[in-house]
Amino acid sequence: MAGEPVEPPASGDPTEIGQRTRQDERTDQHERTGPVAIARHVKDDGRALILYTRDTRART
Amino acid sequence: MSDRSKIGQRFAELRGEEVVYAIHRQERTFLPARDHCPLDATRPGEGRAGYQTEIPFPSFEIAVFDNLFPAFQAPHGAAEVVVYTDDHDASFATLAPERAEALMWVWRHRYAELGARADVDYVFIFENRGVEVGVTLHHPHGQIYAFPFVPPVAALELAADRRLGGCAPCALLERELEDGRRVIHENDAVVVYVPYAARWAYEAHVVMREHRPSLLDCEPEELRLLAAALQALVRGYDALFERIFPYVMAVHQAPTVGASGAGAAPAGAETGRGHLHVEFYPPLRTADKLKYLAGSEQGAGTFISDTLPEESAGKLREAIERAA
Numbered sequence: 001m002a003g004e005p006v007e008p009p010a011s012g013d014p015t016e017i018g019q020r021t022r023q024d025e026r027t028d029q030h031e032r033t034g035p036v037a038i039a040r041h042v043k044d045d046g047r048a049l050i051l052y053t054r055d056t057r058a059r060t
Numbered sequence: 061m062s063d064r065s066k067i068g069q070r071f072a073e074l075r076g077e078e079v080v081y082a083i084h085r086q087e088r089t090f091l092p093a094r095d096h097c098p099l100d101a102t103r104p105g106e107g108r109a110g111y112q113t114e115i116p117f118p119s120f121e122i123a124v125f126d127n128l129f130p131a132f133q134a135p136h137g138a139a140e141v142v143v144y145t146d147d148h149d150a151s152f153a154t155l156a157p158e159r160a161e162a163l164m165w166v167w168r169h170r171y172a173e174l175g176a177r178a179d180v181d182y183v184f185i186f187e188n189r190g191v192e193v194g195v196t197l198h199h200p201h202g203q204i205y206a207f208p209f210v211p212p213v214a215a216l217e218l219a220a221d222r223r224l225g226g227c228a229p230c231a232l233l234e235r236e237l238e239d240g241r242r243v244i245h246e247n248d249a250v251v252v253y254v255p256y257a258a259r260w261a262y263e264a265h266v267v268m269r270e271h272r273p274s275l276l277d278c279e280p281e282e283l284r285l286l287a288a289a290l291q292a293l294v295r296g297y298d299a300l301f302e303r304i305f306p307y308v309m310a311v312h313q314a315p316t317v318g319a320s321g322a323g324a325a326p327a328g329a330e331t332g333r334g335h336l337h338v339e340f341y342p343p344l345r346t347a348d349k350l351k352y353l354a355g356s357e358q359g360a361g362t363f364i365s366d367t368l369p370e371e372s373a374g375k376l377r378e379a380i381e382r383a384a
Contacts, residue, residue, distance in 0.1 A: 033169035034280060036122075036162050043116070047126035052169075054121060054162045 067133055077212050080131055088129040090196045094148070098128075099199035101146040120146050121159065122166050124204075131205060135179045138206035142166065142185075143199065151200050151304075152187065153294040160287035167311065168275035168283070174206040175274075175316030182207040182214050182315045190306025192343050192350060202309070210315045217312065218333065229335035232256075233267050242373040245292050245380050249285035252293050254373040259363040261345040262300070262372050264293055267337040273314035274336055290338060296380030297340075301347035308341040 031038040032055060041049040066083040089098055098114045115123045123143040130139035144155060144163060152160070171183045187202035188195050210218075220228035236242055236253045244264065245252040252266045266289050272278050278286070290309075297305035314334025345351045345366055356364050 034165040034283070036165045036169075038169070043114075043125065047128070049115065049123065049125040051115075051117065051120050052122040052124070052162065052166050054158060 067130070067136070078209060082129070082131040085129045085131065088196060091191075092197070097148055097197065097199050099141070099143045099197055099201055100148055114141070115143065115146075122162060124166065124170060127203070132208065134177075137180055137208040138174055138177075138204070140170065140174075140204040140206075142170070142202045142204060144202070145200055148199050151189070151294075152309075153291060153298055155200075155291070157288065157291070160291050161284045164275065164283040164287050168278075170204055171275050171313060171316075174204065175319050177206070179208050180206040181317035182210045183313065184211065184214075185311040185313075187307075187309040189309070190304065192306035193308050195306075210317055213310075214312065214315055214334075218315075221333065227271055227335050229267055229337050230271050233269070241370045244373050244377040245289060245296070247285045247289055249282040250289040252289055254369045254376065256369060258369040258372070259365065260341045260343065260351060261365065261367040262297070262305075262340075262342045262376060263369075264340045264376065265337055266290055266293060266340070268335065272336045273334040275313065278336065286338075292380055292384065293340065293376075295383040296376055297342065299383035300375060300379040301344065303347065306343055310339045310341070312337050312339060 031040070033052075035055055037053045037055040039051045039053070041051065043049050067081065069078045069080045071077070072079050092098065096111060100113045100115070101119050102111075102113045102116045103118050114125055114128070120143075122145070124140050125143075127139040127141050132139045142163075144150070144152060145159060152163075155163070167185050170185070174180050175183045184205045184207060185202060186205070217228060224231050232255070233251060235256070237251065239256075242254045242256065243251060244254060249269055250266060251269060252264055254263060255265050266286070268278070268282065268286070270282075272282070275283070294305075294307075297307065312334070313336050343350045351366070356362050
């Protein structure tokens with residue numbers, strides 16, 4: 001269903017990229033990259049859609 | 061989802077390069093009417109009831125979604141669309157500075173997530189602007205191709221590292237700063253210059269001062285200053301001939317090959333293996349004349365340029381200052 005939020009994909013093995021993305025925090029409810037909040041959705045045809053919104057409360 | 065059987069690649073032996081076939085792309089949306097832009101937000105009740113865009117929300121800031129007509133698709137890479145704003149008439153140049161900075165974080169996030177995949181060796185972020193470079197949708201957006209192999213330009217840059225005995229972009233930046241004639245804009249983190257051997261009349265490279273293999277290696281302030289430098293350049297382009305300036309913008313970063321496997325070489329770990337920089341290839345050589353890739357460029361692989369980089373740099377420097 002378009003617009004339905006979905007869980008982010010599970011993390012893979014720890015890698016250099018994974019280690020360097022710790023500025024990108026993830027909790028059960030909230031995921032963000034730096035000052036930008038991330039909301040994941042799946043479109044009606046199964047394609048991924050991610051909406052990014054600047055979180056003015058976040059500090060970089 | 062797209063039919064994967066329509067995507068494939070063949071190795072062209074004479075050129076030593078892959079050619080990608082994505083036959084379904086013939087059917088992609090081509091310059092739709094203003095009120096049927098698939099990259100707009102979906103706004104019911106504005107005289108286009110029933111028309112759902114790619115983004116089924118009434119508003120958004122930045123959106124990324126799987127390309128409906130992908131050149132690459134899992135398990136052999138990915139193709140994504142990055143929509144900068146829900147304002148159809150905006151451009152990268154006119155984004156608020158905070159939005160442009162947020163876009164850097166979005167690029168960074170996509171580089172990290174796509175680059176961690178086992179089927180992705182190189183994450184290529186780019187923007188085509190203007191019908192002169194083949195744009196089919198005017199809404200401000202870029203794209204990401206997550207290549208299942210390291211493409212030739214990235215491989216050439218790695219070869220340049222080996223040839224120069226270290227990070228080639230670091231060495232070239234040092235030369236440009238020492239010479240100074242082709243530097244057109246600077247801030248504390250980024251230098252913009254027309255390269256010594258520019259192929260396009262107004263080609264420009266936006267280069268991190270410090271050795272940063274990818275966006276993942278940048279400090280937050282560096283991302284902010286990268287966005288600022290990119291916007292300064294694009295606004296200067298638009299001021300140069302007082303018209304919307306077409307270009308191809310290509311973000312070059314470290315390959316991600318091996319980044320997903322335990323014990324494999326991490327992206328950018330080797331000294332000189334990739335240096336974040338953004339290259340612009342504008343096809344205009346005057347306000348109304350295009351540079352075409354013709355006999356020498358296509359048949360012999362050698363660019364013939366009508367302009368000197370030092371002269372172009374002077375004009376661009378002035379245009380950037382005028383647009384500031």
